[in-house]
Amino acid sequence: MEYPTCRHIKTNGLQCHAPALTGGDYCYFHNRLHVRHAQFRPNDISRPYFTAGRDLELCALEDREAVQFALSVVINALATNRIDTKRATALLYGLQLASSNAVRLNNAPETPDVVRAVESSNDGLDLAEPGAIMEVFTRLELEQGS
Numbered sequence: 001m002e003y004p005t006c007r008h009i010k011t012n013g014l015q016c017h018a019p020a021l022t023g024g025d026y027c028y029f030h031n032r033l034h035v036r037h038a039q040f041r042p043n044d045i046s047r048p049y050f051t052a053g054r055d056l057e058l059c060a061l062e063d064r065e066a067v068q069f070a071l072s073v074v075i076n077a078l079a080t081n082r083i084d085t086k087r088a089t090a091l092l093y094g095l096q097l098a099s100s101n102a103v104r105l106n107n108a109p110e111t112p113d114v115v116r117a118v119e120s121s122n123d124g125l126d127l128a129e130p131g132a133i134m135e136v137f138t139r140l141e142l143e144q145g146s
Helices: 026-042 064-079 083-103 140-144
Strands: 002-004 116-120 126-128 133-135
Touching: 064 083
Parallel strands: none
Antiparallel strands: 002 133, 116 126
């Protein structure tokens, strides 16, 4: 049996390999992640109200690489005086918690899995190109050598 794969691209360049929801671009986890984080992404309506230094765009903290990327954003904002020390301290503490939670994750990229081409969604997010197929075998098919 074949299923289309999730088109989410992780911070480290890997495409998620979970089966996509029927008729959708994402697996269950990434579909929920994008829906819940949509309110935090600037859009055409909210961008004029986006204040540099006060509002930081951080990606979803789904893996160690994403935590490292967010850490870099916060440290650079602090170093350039675009964010106050008290707020940076709170953000850095949150990133420390996220980092300790991500210690056991193993998301080392392997060359065949790295996304090489993307297209944009209607929300302006990068998607892996369609067409990746995942083959799933039932236990009976595996026992029969299919």
